[in-house]
Amino acid sequence: MAIRPMARTDVNRSAILAHLGAHGPASRAELARTLSLSPALMTQLTKDLLHDGLLRELEHQPSQGGRPARMLGLVSSAGRAVGVKVASDHVAFVEVGIDGIVLRTASEPFDASATTMLMTLAGLLRSFIAGGSSAPLLGIGVGVPGSVDSQAAGVVSSTQLKWNNVPIGATLRRELGLPVLVENNVNALAMAERLYGLGRRHRNFLAVTIGTGIGAAIVIDGLIVRGFGGGAGEIGHIPVRDSGPRCTCGNTGCLETFVSEGALVATARDREIIAPGAGIAALRDAADRGNADAIAVFGEAGHLLGRAIAGLVHVLDPEIVILLGEGTADWGHWSYGFEPAFRAALMPARRGVPVAVETWQDASWAQGAATLVLATPFDAEGIAGEQGDLVRQRLVQQASPQENS
Template sequence: MPSTPRTEAFPAHTPAASQVFTTVLSHGPLTRSDIGGRAGLSAAAVTKAVRPLIEAGYLVENTRNAQNPQNLENSENNGNSGNSGNSGTADDSEDAYIEARPSLGRPAGLVRVDGGRALFVGVKITGDEIIAVLTDLCCRIRSARHLPLTARDPGAVLTPTAELVRELLAEAEGVGAPVLGLGVAVSGDVDRAAGVVRYSPFLEWRDVRLAELMEMTTGLPVTVDNDVRALTVAEQWFGAGVGLSDFALVTVGAGIGCGLVVHGQVVSGAHGVAGEIGHVVIDPAGPPCHCGNRGCVEAIAADSAIVAAVREATGVAVADAAEALDLAHRGDQGARDVYTRAGDAIGRAIGTVANLLGPERVIISGEGLAAYDLFAEQIRDAFAAAAFGTAAHCDLKTRPLPFDEWARGAAATAIQSFIRSTTRP
């Protein structure tokens, strides 16, 4: 059995210190001058913020090899998978960080996050599988576990989830760094502040106090969040949203989700359901949605909706999304028409997001991207038709991500909670 998880407070006692750390986490290694420029802080404020973080081992400042011209500002070794193409997997090359800019006087040191200083666990719970990952402080995946779900009631999910976490805690003992948080990502209406799953349609859960239950069984501080918002946090700090003040993440697959970042903040809304574009009504006379309305984007473009529509259009009893996709790829016109309609619905929904929020970029991800070749043109055409004026200049970026990355998103929320735990008003 693993030892009792260690409790440790993050040594950033002011919002400025937290901001400095997250700036280095997402953009580093950086000189102190660059940190101040990105964070909008004076040199004195940066020094005050950096000192305790270096003393506690969370930041490291390197000054050796100052004449090496290599620019490591966006190095994959700092976990910036969106900028480097790296999936977030850890490597052993942290010691490669060196001064990136030659200078005439005293060389400016590069400040970086010591990813090995702490570990975190992330868990993604789907309707039929649990995925758990162990990450370092830079959210690089060190280990992953997958386990099929045999039942969906909370007790039947909690037990195997806790067991996966215990396995990763045992593995973490060999790494020699403390595990300081657990993030759990679930689809649906999730109240992160309360740690409660209000409603998850795929799990058929209502008002499950998941954070409290997981804390009791694992002994770790637990953050529970909507799965798309969790993935959005990972993209904001480590992926295709790094450096963007305003962007959206749209996921297609079992459901249609949307995470929103506005003025640098992931938006939950007053009731925790901001970004639910899956339930924007596209066709009031369309197919019924599980939410009670008709013609929602999700009722047209989610995997289950596509499977049902392909069966109806072709008369072929396709069993799942993979079979529906295969039928369309083999040229069945009825099946292809279903994907065309799905792409149109997704594109119109993205256009609505662009009109309302004006994001710099919309990242399109999710397991539904396996069909992207069938509806990419429709998505872009419908987006262009729906977007008003300069909203059409929004960059659409596709980013296929496996479910391990969704669990990594859950770990990112745990890292976020840990960093901010001592700086809340």
Template sequence: MREDLVRAEILATLAPEPLNRSQVAARLGLGVATVSEHTRRLIELGYLRELAPQVAGPGRPRVPLEVVPDAAYTLGLRVHHTHLVGVLMRTNGSEVSRFTLPFDPHTDPVGQLTKACLEVLADPGTGDRVRGIGLAVPGVIDPAKGVVRMSPHLGWSDLPLRPLLADRLPVPVLIDNDTRASTTAELLFGTGRDHDDFLVLAVGGGVGMGIVLGRRLHRGPDGVAGEFGHVPVDPSGPPCVCGRRGCLETYAADYALAERAHERGLTPAVVPVADLHRLASADAPGIRTLMAEAGATLGRAAAGVVNVLAVRALTVIGESHVLWPYFEPGFRPAVEGGVLSGLEITVRQWDDSAHARGAASLVLATTLASR
């Protein structure tokens, strides 16, 4: 485990309540000496502080540690094809503030992103405590080089986004796929509290998967891991934005559901996800069946990944969470009938700032605690 990630995990472990070094070590499966060395550095940085010693029986008093939440901030941006969502986050994972701005990915996107970040950095009350900026971007992202390899939703291809932003901004900049960014937040503040190995299934404008193994986020060569939406389902299926046919995304993403509902004559036109939700809630003919079919397709594919990686937990996120009650009747039986052992399934309530919080967590995990 990288040193910066260890420090981020220590901060996340202490976020809910003060603990002594032995308790932190036990929760993270680390040696007390290792935890002591990292907490010493975090205290020097001002991110942790010691509380009054606690005496309980013989031996040396135990010294609780607590996070200093406003010692530093991280800024996360969720990049959407119509808008930006920003979240300024404390070291304990709580929000300082959030904002939404219009965004046009086709008109000087680097200039728009730079302007949004500089406005936050210029805030006299908080700007000087921002230690890094993270961007959650849909598509195939190479986080090591900071390049957007392919983002059909944004219309970007081979865009060196991080180097361009780094030249204009005074703090470190990181970018990653939006699902992996949110998976980092789950590792630090969500599912990772109870599981060292888990999956995050994101369903919305696309279909993605975050993979955590041994408390490490798996990115794969050039950052291409997790493109779950492009698992082939049917070579003669619908065309996909990637140029192939019959990818999982063409059966389960919200745009694909809307297209299929129209093709089946269930809607007079291709409608937004809010209308699909309204129709499903009203039990309009055929809509719930369509969604259960999509859920079953998702479930069969997810069961295969669960079996290969031997994980025991899967967390569902994404804009389509409002449709999940109608996916689940197909999804859960397909998963339970396909996995070799039990699987804990959690569905997160979703809002438009979730990927932005993930991007801020990405900075916490890879930049902030190593300063």
């Protein structure tokens, strides 16, 4: 029988799928231009993908002055991915379709410091997966607050979770028998932003998250900068003052000790703006009511953050700065201090750098993690390693399962 050449690691086939998932239907010519491939090759590849049932031809597009384009779209039943956000006290799940659209979410309490946490997590994942659609599950993306040795291996160290070299990748892989990609949560978020959000039109941007801590992901030429030890983006520990409260890292003067939600709450409690047991919500309410002291707390934090990010703009020269995270809900109050400090600290040539605040949803973290799986096809550099290959294989297998021995 005429066996198809092979289920080879065809990065380009996957790139087509990823592009269609991220940007919606496109013509062959458009795909060829976007992915920098020749029209000739695009004909070949799409022929295969159509034959495999991963793509389908849509209606004609009105002519652009020449022959009208025949659009190609994903067959949405071709696959799904699951994303997990791991926090110290809970985990959040999402299931997304191959086109990145969220199908289902869930959240469960979780004790990250328990000895059996990995098995617990595997169990929770198993039951979440079981409730999903019948589309083949391409893989699982896991976002963690901490540094990850590599997406492919998935060994995590995190002060926030009190984890030290935890092999979450290998364990989940063994327990679930699925490809598992592990990544720092800010980086995962930036990847989602790159594929589906404001980063879609920018190959160089800085994504800053404001929340319990403060973090950043650096995207240069469309790729996330991970640094030598996978720990790039730790802007929370940039020194901004000669002294101050002690940071979790052991030093004083770190940005994070002044501008994280915890720092704001601590300051507000010290100044008796909010009750000793109250949290960020109380501070926000006070500021919303026009309490000048509360507004000042946000303003001071915004000021420091603005100057710090201005420094990063000088160092990295990004096209845009994107703000993300739970803390962006209060951005109205932050910006009062941020904007003037940020603009004033920039050199004239950079003063126009746009700062965008992305709309935030509860599921965003987990959705970012799921994107790790959907973005794998874009992974021409092989960052995702063997796990990436497995995701690609599963994508092809479902189209022609009879070829499996």
